[in-house]
Amino acid sequence: MTLSLSLSHRFDGFALDLALEAGPGITALFGRSGAGKSTVINAVGGLLHPDRGRVVIEDEVLLDTEGGIYVPPHKRRLGTVFQDARLFPHLSVAQNLMFGARYAPRGSSGPSQRDVVALLGLETLLDRAPATLSGGQKQRVALGRALLSHPRMLLMDEPLASLDGPRKQEILPFLERLRDGPLGLPILYVSHAVDEIARLADTLVLIQNGKVQAQGPLFDVMADPAAVPLLGVREAGAVIEADVLEHGNDGITTLRISAGELELPGVHADAGARVRLRVLAQDVILSLTRPEGLSSVNVLPVTVEAVHPGDGPGAAIALRAGRDRLLSRVTARAVAELGLTPGMTCYAILKATTVAPGSIGR
Amino acid sequence: MTADAAAWDALRLSLWVAVWATLLAIPLALWVAWLLARRDFWGKALLNAAVHLPLVLPPVVTGYLLLMAFGRNAPLGRALDAIGLQLAFHWSGAVLAAIIMGFPLMVRAMRLAIEAVDPKLEDAAATLGAPRVAVFARVTLPLILPGVLAGTVMGFAKAMGEFGATITFVANIPGQTQTLPSAIWAALQIPGGEGQAVSMVLMSSAIAVSAVLLSELLARRVAKRIAGT
Numbered sequence: 406m407t408l409s410l411s412l413s414h415r416f417d418g419f420a421l422d423l424a425l426e427a428g429p430g431i432t433a434l435f436g437r438s439g440a441g442k443s444t445v446i447n448a449v450g451g452l453l454h455p456d457r458g459r460v461v462i463e464d465e466v467l468l469d470t471e472g473g474i475y476v477p478p479h480k481r482r483l484g485t486v487f488q489d490a491r492l493f494p495h496l497s498v499a500q501n502l503m504f505g506a507r508y509a510p511r512g513s514s515g516p517s518q519r520d521v522v523a524l525l526g527l528e529t530l531l532d533r534a535p536a537t538l539s540g541g542q543k544q545r546v547a548l549g550r551a552l553l554s555h556p557r558m559l560l561m562d563e564p565l566a567s568l569d570g571p572r573k574q575e576i577l578p579f580l581e582r583l584r585d586g587p588l589g590l591p592i593l594y595v596s597h598a599v600d601e602i603a604r605l606a607d608t609l610v611l612i613q614n615g616k617v618q619a620q621g622p623l624f625d626v627m628a629d630p631a632a633v634p635l636l637g638v639r640e641a642g643a644v645i646e647a648d649v650l651e652h653g654n655d656g657i658t659t660l661r662i663s664a665g666e667l668e669l670p671g672v673h674a675d676a677g678a679r680v681r682l683r684v685l686a687q688d689v690i691l692s693l694t695r696p697e698g699l700s701s702v703n704v705l706p707v708t709v710e711a712v713h714p715g716d717g718p719g720a721a722i723a724l725r726a727g728r729d730r731l732l733s734r735v736t737a738r739a740v741a742e743l744g745l746t747p748g749m750t751c752y753a754i755l756k757a758t759t760v761a762p763g764s765i766g767r
Numbered sequence: 768m769t770a771d772a773a774a775w776d777a778l779r780l781s782l783w784v785a786v787w788a789t790l791l792a793i794p795l796a797l798w799v800a801w802l803l804a805r806r807d808f809w810g811k812a813l814l815n816a817a818v819h820l821p822l823v824l825p826p827v828v829t830g831y832l833l834l835m836a837f838g839r840n841a842p843l844g845r846a847l848d849a850i851g852l853q854l855a856f857h858w859s860g861a862v863l864a865a866i867i868m869g870f871p872l873m874v875r876a877m878r879l880a881i882e883a884v885d886p887k888l889e890d891a892a893a894t895l896g897a898p899r900v901a902v903f904a905r906v907t908l909p910l911i912l913p914g915v916l917a918g919t920v921m922g923f924a925k926a927m928g929e930f931g932a933t934i935t936f937v938a939n940i941p942g943q944t945q946t947l948p949s950a951i952w953a954a955l956q957i958p959g960g961e962g963q964a965v966s967m968v969l970m971s972s973a974i975a976v977s978a979v980l981l982s983e984l985l986a987r988r989v990a991k992r993i994a995g996t
Contacts, residue, residue, distance in 0.1 A: 477893070477899075479893045479902075481894075484895070491885075491890075493906055504892070504897075505895050508895055508897050554894075554895045
């Protein structure tokens with residue numbers, strides 16, 4: 406199932422002009438607030454009439470301003486989860502869920518109410534009124550309600566943005582389950598939080614000033630030095646996959662990546678599990694020789710693939726470590742002193758604190 | 768006919784007229800309130816003015832205009848006469864007068880209630896697959912119920928108390944078009960009729976007060992349900 410869209414919309418002195426595709430898995434739309442992300446979601450869902458545009462899912466045209474086609478929201482079958490859960494205040498949790506199920510097309514395939522209640526852990530909430538739920542609980546119900554309408558695709562507009570850290574952690578596993586589970590529902594996920602995207606997305610689309618600046622598989626875009634200014638220098642960094650080997654008694658976990666082994670604290674996944682590691686570019690230090698006597702044991706031999714000078718005194722270095730790619734952010738002065746050029750080999754030192762529990766998934 | 772029987776007749780007729788007027792006006796008032804609150808269209812200001820006109824016109828003028836439009840010799844009145852519906856000097860005309868006079872009050876209360884409902888909830892319902900009518904029936908309507916009740920009670924109370932337009936349009940025929948306010952007025956015209964007038968004044972006051980209390984009670988129950996306590 407593929408959604409392709411091109412949009413052009415002008416409002417309040419702001420112009421949105423972009424085209425993108427969302428295939429299977431989670432496609433994340435990242436941009437700062439005001440980048441036009443919600444406009445995209447609303448135009449796809451049919452809640453906004455763009456000046457010009459075309460939205461096609463599979464072979465069905467949902468919107469074509471030139472051809473005069475506009476399918477109203479209730480016929481699009483795109484379940485939407487908004488930042489503000491938008492539960493119906495006069496209905497109980499169970500009734501909110503039933504509202505989703507009521508309008509699912511007859512004979513459509515999708516999860517049953519029992520599936521959804523189990524998937525999202527809603528058993529104890531069914532009789533509650535929305536006003537009595539916490540933010541995280543509301544979002545779980547909103548997600549369940551959308552799933553029960555048996556959508557062809559889920560649109561999620563900053564679903565975690567109004568939740569605090571612990572509440573986010575409460576929802577993220579459910580989203581991962583959704584991505585990896587048997588439903589196989591494609592998701593268009595809008596967010597301005599890099600940690601969520603690093604953990605969830607399969608495909609990443611970076612939006613700035615109403616335009617697509619980069620799009621591609623998450624691992625590629627995150628490792629692209631050109632994306633550093635778009636993600637923010639403190640947030641930029643590659644995402645790599647690792648297998649959990651064993652947990653030590655001292656709380657340190659050994660993980661294997663393609664270029665070697667890493668030892669990291671605070672990994673909660675079981676041995677044998679595959680997890681995502683987010684390696685912040687500013688936490689990767691480069692050395693020409695294999696360093697000795699360091700407090701960090703996470704040293705990987707790497708090859709410099711590209712040197713990308715930034716606007717300021719910094720530079721982003723694209724590195725290859727085995728089959729994985731990493732990003733390092735160093736100063737332009739260091740680039741000159743170390744003589745970093747594409748093709749040369751060196752060592753990347755990863756600080757043990759690089760990987761926060763929140764940035765580990767699957 | 769005894770004076771008491773006349774009073775009871777007037778009361779019965781007033782209730783009958785008010786119930787009909789309210790029931791007929793609710794769907795129309797809801798629709799107009801929804802149009803004014805949620806839609807943008809050409810002539811919206813005009814519609815708004817037309818709805819509110821009876822509030823500012825002297826009721827006797829409204830009654831006269833009704834007579835001009837629906838009298839036996841008026842084209843509209845003749846057309847209705849042809850299908851056996853006579854409004855002027857008939858209790859059904861009192862219903863029409865009550866609808867028109869109560870309409871601005873009903874629309875105003877309902878419109879305010881609709882405007883208080885977050886349209887984002889309606890959007891969310893649409894994305895779940897609910898057609899527009901279902902969105903209104905299952906989301907908007909339950910949320911505006913207190914406002915609808917308030918508007919309904921006001922419309923009912925207005926219908927019970929309407930005097931000027933009614934007496935101008937349908938006159939004051941005991942047993943046929945004499946509503947409670949008309950009967951009170953008539954009683955006050957007769958020397959020694961104050962006693963009868965007072966009993967009818969008490970009747971209409973009691974009905975008005977209980978209507979307001981009832982709507983308050985219902986609105987509170989609805990609000991409680993929505994707050995989830």
